Amino acid sequence: MTTAISTQKKLKEPIIVPGTKEKVTDLVVIHDPGKCTGCGQCMIGCAYKHYRTFDKRFALLYVNEDPNKKGMYVNANCSHCVFPMCLASCPKEAIYKDEKGIVRISPLICIGCGTCNQACPIGIPRLDEERKVYVKCDFCDGDWPMCVQMCSANALRLLPRKEAYEYVKNLRGGK
Amino acid sequence: MSNQEKIKSWEKLLDAGIKVTEHNQAEDVKKYPLRKEFRPVAPDIAKASLKRDFEVGLVYYVGDDVEQDRALCGLDRKPPTAHVFKEALEKKRKILEEAGIMGTLGFEKDKGKFKY
Amino acid sequence: MRMGTKTNTKSSSTKYGYFLGCVMPAKMPWAEKATFLVSKHLGLDFDYLKESLCCVRPGVWKAINPDWWLTLTSQNLANAEKQNVVIVDSCNGCYISHYECLQELKEDPEKLEMVNRNLEKAGMKLALKTDVKHFLQVLYEDVGIARIKKAVVNPLNIRIMRHIGCHARKHDERFPNYFDEILKATGVEIVDTPYDKTCCGLLLYFSDPNSSIFHRIGAKMQTAKELNIDAYALICSGCYDQFERAVKIYKEEKGIVFETPIVHFSELLALAFGYKPEDFGMMYCRPIPPTKLIQKLKEGK
Incomplete structure (x- = not known):
C-alpha cells in the first residue's frame, strides 16, 4: 500500500499509517531498485533545491549504477536514524535531531572534520566544498522532499518508518 | 568512458546559455575580483531552452527545413500549436510576466536576455 | 497504484x-x-x-x-x-x-x-x-486490444527492442504491459535486455551529459547492435529527442555509427494495419534511415 500525494505532502503534521489509526511524524525515504530507472531526477531536484544548480554532484542523496547487475541502480539516502551514528560521533555536537525527527548538521558549529561521514554506515554526510562544512539531507526542511516529488518512476517513496521497514523487508524477500 | 570527456554539443548548449546572459559572471569576476559569484534562478545550461520557450511557446522552432519534412510526411507545413496560434503565446507571456516568473528569472523580453 | x-x-x-x-x-x-x-x-x-x-x-x-x-x-x-x-x-x-x-x-x-x-x-x-x-491508455482501455488485433492485416515479422520511458511507470504500473501487448499485437518479436528499464538519460543531460549519453543510450544502442535488432521502438517523444541527440553525438564526436532505426510504436501499428512506409514518410527526417527495416518488411510480405 502506498501513501497518496495529499497525505505525503502534510509532513508538518503527523500522518496516519495506512491501515491503522496510528499517527506518526517519523518518516523515511525508501528506494525500490526494481523500479529505479537511473534517471537522476532525484539528485537534480535535490541539487537545485539546496544549491540552485542542476549539477547532480551537489545532491544530498546518491543513485549509482549497480556494478554487479546491468541496468540496475542502487541508492544511498539518509534514513534520519532513530539512534544516529553521525550524531553520536560528532566531536563538536553540531549534529542534532530536531522535533520533526530530522537529523541536521548545524553549519555554524560544524568544523568539517568528517567524523560523521566515517561513522555513518552508508557515508551520507559529505563535505560542502564552498563552505567547508559537512552537509546532509535535511528532509527539505519538512516539506514534501524534492527527491520523492521528482522521482520519475515511483522508485522513491516516503513512508512512516514502521511501514518502510516492512516494505524493505518485502523487497528483500522477507529477510 | 571517463567523466572528463567533453561533449561538444553540451558545451555549445552551455555557451548558448551564457551568451543570453547580460552579466557574464566569469567576466565580471575578472573585472571586480571582490565580487562573489552566485547561482541565478535559471542555471546557465537551461537558459537556451527557457529562452526558446518564452519566445516560441515551445522548446523547438519549426523552420523551413522542418516545414519541408512535415510536408513530405503528408502533414500541414505548420503544426497547430503556438507556432501558429500566436495569441496562445501572447497569453503565456502575459502569465509569465504577471505571475512574476519572468521577473524572478531575470528575463528581459525586449532584449531577449537573462540579467544574470 | x-x-x-x-x-x-x-x-x-x-x-x-x-x-x-x-x-x-x-x-x-x-x-x-x-x-x-x-x-x-x-x-x-x-x-x-x-x-x-x-x-x-x-x-x-x-x-x-x-x-x-x-x-x-x-x-x-x-x-x-x-x-x-x-x-x-x-x-x-x-x-x-x-x-x-x-x-x-x-x-x-x-x-x-x-x-x-x-x-x-x-x-x-x-x-x-x-x-x-x-x-x-486510449488504445488499450478505450479501443481494446481485441480491436487492435482485428485491425492487424500485415503482421510484422521483425525483432525489436523497446523503451517505454521512466514517466510511464510512475502512476500506472500497467502501462509497460499495455505497451508490450500492443506491440505484440503487431506481430513483432520483443527481445528483452537488462537495459529495457534504464532511463534514456534526457533528464540527466543538463546535469551529467557523459552518463546521460554514453551510459544510458550507449548501453542500449550497443546492445541493440550486438543482438542485431531490426528496430528500437519508443513511445515517448522526449526519449526520442535524447536517442537522436545521442546517436548524433556518437556519430559526429566519436565516429561510431549505430544502424538500428529508432521508430515510434504508432509507425509499427500503421505498418501492421496495412499502411505503406510512404504513407507517413517513414524514410524522412531521421538520423538512422530505416532502409533495411523497410526492405525486410517488403521481403516478409
Whole structure:
C-alpha cells in the first residue's frame, strides 16, 4: 500500500499509517531498485533545491549504477536514524535531531572534520566544498522532499518508518 | 568512458546559455575580483531552452527545413500549436510576466536576455 | 497504484485532443502522421489539441518552482477545457506534467485558486472539467486490444527492442504491459535486455551529459547492435529527442555509427494495419534511415 500525494505532502503534521489509526511524524525515504530507472531526477531536484544548480554532484542523496547487475541502480539516502551514528560521533555536537525527527548538521558549529561521514554506515554526510562544512539531507526542511516529488518512476517513496521497514523487508524477500 | 570527456554539443548548449546572459559572471569576476559569484534562478545550461520557450511557446522552432519534412510526411507545413496560434503565446507571456516568473528569472523580453 | 479518478469514457463518445508537445512536430513528423492514421483507422474521434504550448517540462520547472510549473501547465489544461476534449499525450513527460498538475489541483483548492488568479490575467479559467490520458491508455482501455488485433492485416515479422520511458511507470504500473501487448499485437518479436528499464538519460543531460549519453543510450544502442535488432521502438517523444541527440553525438564526436532505426510504436501499428512506409514518410527526417527495416518488411510480405 502506498501513501497518496495529499497525505505525503502534510509532513508538518503527523500522518496516519495506512491501515491503522496510528499517527506518526517519523518518516523515511525508501528506494525500490526494481523500479529505479537511473534517471537522476532525484539528485537534480535535490541539487537545485539546496544549491540552485542542476549539477547532480551537489545532491544530498546518491543513485549509482549497480556494478554487479546491468541496468540496475542502487541508492544511498539518509534514513534520519532513530539512534544516529553521525550524531553520536560528532566531536563538536553540531549534529542534532530536531522535533520533526530530522537529523541536521548545524553549519555554524560544524568544523568539517568528517567524523560523521566515517561513522555513518552508508557515508551520507559529505563535505560542502564552498563552505567547508559537512552537509546532509535535511528532509527539505519538512516539506514534501524534492527527491520523492521528482522521482520519475515511483522508485522513491516516503513512508512512516514502521511501514518502510516492512516494505524493505518485502523487497528483500522477507529477510 | 571517463567523466572528463567533453561533449561538444553540451558545451555549445552551455555557451548558448551564457551568451543570453547580460552579466557574464566569469567576466565580471575578472573585472571586480571582490565580487562573489552566485547561482541565478535559471542555471546557465537551461537558459537556451527557457529562452526558446518564452519566445516560441515551445522548446523547438519549426523552420523551413522542418516545414519541408512535415510536408513530405503528408502533414500541414505548420503544426497547430503556438507556432501558429500566436495569441496562445501572447497569453503565456502575459502569465509569465504577471505571475512574476519572468521577473524572478531575470528575463528581459525586449532584449531577449537573462540579467544574470 | 494509480491515483485519481478513472473515467469510463467510451471511444465512440469521447473527443480526444492530441497534444503534440515540443519534439513531435519538429523532429518526428512521421510519428505524428502515423498516430493520426492509426487513430482514424481505429475510429477514434481524434484531433489536435490546438493552441498547445510546452507542457512545461516537469524535470526543469518543478525543480525551479512547483507553483510556476502548475501555473504554466494549467494553460494547456484550460485550452483543452475550452475545446471540450480529453488531452491525449504520447510523450511521457507531457503526460506526467498534465496528469500530475490536474491531480494536484484537484487535491489542493488553494493551489487551484493561485493558478486561476494567474490564468485570469490572460482571460482564462480552469474548472478542472478536463481529463488527461496517455495514448497507450486510449488504445488499450478505450479501443481494446481485441480491436487492435482485428485491425492487424500485415503482421510484422521483425525483432525489436523497446523503451517505454521512466514517466510511464510512475502512476500506472500497467502501462509497460499495455505497451508490450500492443506491440505484440503487431506481430513483432520483443527481445528483452537488462537495459529495457534504464532511463534514456534526457533528464540527466543538463546535469551529467557523459552518463546521460554514453551510459544510458550507449548501453542500449550497443546492445541493440550486438543482438542485431531490426528496430528500437519508443513511445515517448522526449526519449526520442535524447536517442537522436545521442546517436548524433556518437556519430559526429566519436565516429561510431549505430544502424538500428529508432521508430515510434504508432509507425509499427500503421505498418501492421496495412499502411505503406510512404504513407507517413517513414524514410524522412531521421538520423538512422530505416532502409533495411523497410526492405525486410517488403521481403516478409
